[in-house]
Amino acid sequence: MNMVSIDLSRNFFSTFHKDTFRGLTLLEELDLSNNILNFIPANLLQDLDSLIQLRLQNNQLENLDEIIFWKLRNLNLIDISKNLISELPRNIFCHNQRLIIINLSHNRIKRFSSGLLREQLWLEELDMSRNQISxxxxxxLKNLTNLKMIDFSYNFISNIPEELFSDVENLRSLILHNNRISFVSKNLFQSMTLLVTLDLSNNRISKINGLAFYTLTNLRELLLGQNSLCEIPDGLFTNLNLLISLNLFSNNLTTIENNDFQGLINLKHIMLNNNILKNFEDDVFTPMKNLEKLRIDSNKLQYLQNGALRGLKKLKAVKLDKNPWHCDCRVLYLARWIREFSEKLWDGQMAMCRGPGDLGGHEVGLLRYDDLCEGQWASMLSLSPRLPLRKHRIMSPMNYTTYFNLYLKHIYSTTPKGVEA
Incomplete structure (x- = not known):
C-alpha cells in the first residue's frame, strides 16, 4: 500500500483485472507501456489519487472509456502514444486539471475536438503528431495560455483558422511539418511573440503573406523546406533579427533578390539547396554578416556574381556542388574564391564544370584565368578577336581586370565608351 512507483512495462499484458491497483492511494508513477493492452477496465485507476505520471504508450488500445482518468486529479503527465485510438471522448480529460504534458501521437485520431482540452489550463506540451487529423x-486551444510546445506534424491538415493560436501567447515551439497547408495568412501567428521554433516544412505552401512572421521577434529557427514557394515575399524576414537558422531547401525558388534576406543580421545557417535557383543578385547575402553555413548546392547556378560571398567573414562551410557551373569568364570569381577558401567547402565536395567544351568535368577551383577567359572577352562582347590566342597557358594567378584592359588596348587606341578602365 506504500508503493509510489510501479513499472510493468515490456511484458505481454493484454488487460488487467479492475482491482489490480486497488488501495494504492500513494502511487505516483505507473508504467504500463510496451505491452499488448487492448482493453482497460473503466475503474482500473479509480484509487490512484496521488498518481502524477501515467504511461500507456506502445500498446494496442483502440478506445478508452470516458471516465477512466476522472479520479486522477493530480496527474501531470499522460502518454498514450503509439496505440490504435481513432476517437477520444470529449470529456476524457475534464477532471485532469493539472496536466502539464499530453502525448497522443502515433494514433489514428481523426478529430481534434474543440472541447477536449477545455480544463487543461496548466498544459505546457501537447503532442498530436502522426494522427489523421484533417x-x-x-x-x-482556447485559454491554454501556458502552452510551450504544440506538435501537429504528420497529419492531413490543409487549413488553419486565423483565430486558432490566439490564446497561446507563451508558445515557444510550433511543429506543423508534413501536412497539407498551402497558404500562410497574415494573422495566423500574430500572438506568438515568444515563439522560438516554427516548423512548416514538407507542406504544400506556395504563398506566404509578407507580414506573416512580422511579430515573431524572438524566432530562432524557421523551417520552410519541402514546400512549393516560387518567390520570397517582400519583407518576409524583415523583423526576424534574432533568427539563427533558416531552411528553404526543396522549394521552387528560381531567383533571390537583394532585399529578400533583409533583417537576418544574426543568421548563422541557411539552406537553399534543391531549388531551381539560376542566379543571385549582387548583394543578396550582404545582410547576413554572421552567416557560418551556406548551402546552395543542387540548383541551376551557372556562376556567382562578383563579390557574392565577399561580406561573409564568418563563413565556415559552403556547399556548391551539383550545379551546372558554366566555366567561362563569368565563373572566374567563384574559381578564385574556391582556391582561396578551399577549406570552407562543405565535406570537401568540389564544384564541377558542366561546360563549355572540354572544360566539362573539371573542378572549378583548379581553373585559372587563361583556362576560363582566353579568347572569350571578344565573343562575350560580340567583337571579332584581333589578337591570336596564347599557345601556352599562364598558370600563375593574374588580375583579370588588368588582363582585360590590356586586351582592349590592342583593339582600340582609346578605351571604348562604356568600359571602365
Whole structure:
C-alpha cells in the first residue's frame, strides 16, 4: 500500500483485472507501456489519487472509456502514444486539471475536438503528431495560455483558422511539418511573440503573406523546406533579427533578390539547396554578416556574381556542388574564391564544370584565368578577336581586370565608351 512507483512495462499484458491497483492511494508513477493492452477496465485507476505520471504508450488500445482518468486529479503527465485510438471522448480529460504534458501521437485520431482540452489550463506540451487529423477547429486551444510546445506534424491538415493560436501567447515551439497547408495568412501567428521554433516544412505552401512572421521577434529557427514557394515575399524576414537558422531547401525558388534576406543580421545557417535557383543578385547575402553555413548546392547556378560571398567573414562551410557551373569568364570569381577558401567547402565536395567544351568535368577551383577567359572577352562582347590566342597557358594567378584592359588596348587606341578602365 506504500508503493509510489510501479513499472510493468515490456511484458505481454493484454488487460488487467479492475482491482489490480486497488488501495494504492500513494502511487505516483505507473508504467504500463510496451505491452499488448487492448482493453482497460473503466475503474482500473479509480484509487490512484496521488498518481502524477501515467504511461500507456506502445500498446494496442483502440478506445478508452470516458471516465477512466476522472479520479486522477493530480496527474501531470499522460502518454498514450503509439496505440490504435481513432476517437477520444470529449470529456476524457475534464477532471485532469493539472496536466502539464499530453502525448497522443502515433494514433489514428481523426478529430481534434474543440472541447477536449477545455480544463487543461496548466498544459505546457501537447503532442498530436502522426494522427489523421484533417481539420483544426476554432476554440480547440482556447485559454491554454501556458502552452510551450504544440506538435501537429504528420497529419492531413490543409487549413488553419486565423483565430486558432490566439490564446497561446507563451508558445515557444510550433511543429506543423508534413501536412497539407498551402497558404500562410497574415494573422495566423500574430500572438506568438515568444515563439522560438516554427516548423512548416514538407507542406504544400506556395504563398506566404509578407507580414506573416512580422511579430515573431524572438524566432530562432524557421523551417520552410519541402514546400512549393516560387518567390520570397517582400519583407518576409524583415523583423526576424534574432533568427539563427533558416531552411528553404526543396522549394521552387528560381531567383533571390537583394532585399529578400533583409533583417537576418544574426543568421548563422541557411539552406537553399534543391531549388531551381539560376542566379543571385549582387548583394543578396550582404545582410547576413554572421552567416557560418551556406548551402546552395543542387540548383541551376551557372556562376556567382562578383563579390557574392565577399561580406561573409564568418563563413565556415559552403556547399556548391551539383550545379551546372558554366566555366567561362563569368565563373572566374567563384574559381578564385574556391582556391582561396578551399577549406570552407562543405565535406570537401568540389564544384564541377558542366561546360563549355572540354572544360566539362573539371573542378572549378583548379581553373585559372587563361583556362576560363582566353579568347572569350571578344565573343562575350560580340567583337571579332584581333589578337591570336596564347599557345601556352599562364598558370600563375593574374588580375583579370588588368588582363582585360590590356586586351582592349590592342583593339582600340582609346578605351571604348562604356568600359571602365
Amino acid at each position: 481539420e483544426l477547429q476554432v476554440g480547440s
